[in-house]
Amino acid sequence: MRILITNDDGMNAPGLVALESAAARLGADVYVVAPEREQSAQSHAITIRQPVFTHRLPLTHGETLRIAVSGTPCDCVRLAMIKLLDPKPDLVLSGINHGGNLGWNVFHSGTVSAAAEGHAFGVPSIAFSLANWTRDVEWGGLDQLAAKIIRQLLGAKHSRPDWLYNVNIPPVAFDQIKGVRLTRQNPMVKGDNFLEREAPDGRNYYWPVWDDVTAAREQQTDPELDTVAIREGYISITPMRYEVSNLDEPGLEQALSNFKM
Secondary structure (H helix, E strand, O other), rough: OOEEEOOOOOOOHHHHHHHHHHHHHOOOOOEEEEOOOOOOOOOOOOOOOOOOOOEEOOOOOOOEEEEEEEOOOOHHHHHHHHHHHOOOOEEEEEEEEOOOOOOOOOHHHHHHHHHHHHHHHOOOEEEEEEOOOOOOOOOOHHHHHHHHHHHHHOOOOOOOOOOOEEEEHHHOOOOHOOOEOOEEEEOOOOOEEEEEEEEEOOOEEEEEOOOHHHHHHHOOOOEHHHHHHHHOOEEEEEOOOOOOOOOOOOOOOHHHHHHOO
């Protein structure tokens, strides 16, 4: 099996190393193509107005091919699929992100979008995130947990060959994780905000922040929601499909039937 690994936290992120170790536990041929620096919240951005540079890193992690890319997470996957890897990988892994990708976060996430890019090339893909936003993160042991999850998902029966999963791990000790839940994205949690401040020259500026919106989450109890699963100490696994058409909108077809040029 050939596995492509990428992320949005950058080539030196400990979560990337953990995911690389997880793939190695599967006995796979591992290829790391990741941003040379942090590219968080880049969503599905791609580079179109300037060149994308790559450079190979020394083989410090066994014989793993590691290529740093000057562009976005999706640039990394596109380059790997089109130019850098032949044949294409059998699986794309993205992460392990420092911070959860839950609710509306999935639309901003470079981690999830990189996995979705692999999905767009017809390759099964998994995005991994650790729902811990603090500086105090224990990355040790995550490779074993991620490897176990990957094995389970590879062995599952899928409705289509190009499946995509968003996996979030709760910020608790491994022996306190209660299990796994198959979840859906929480459509009600959107925690973006701005802090208004004044610059030394008197101008106002706005610093983007991501509110925890704890109160809104605590009011929700549906165990199928990804945010609830994480809050209750479960690993959240959300099947995803990047098909956003909504032809069931009531009254739209009738309204458009009277349109004339």
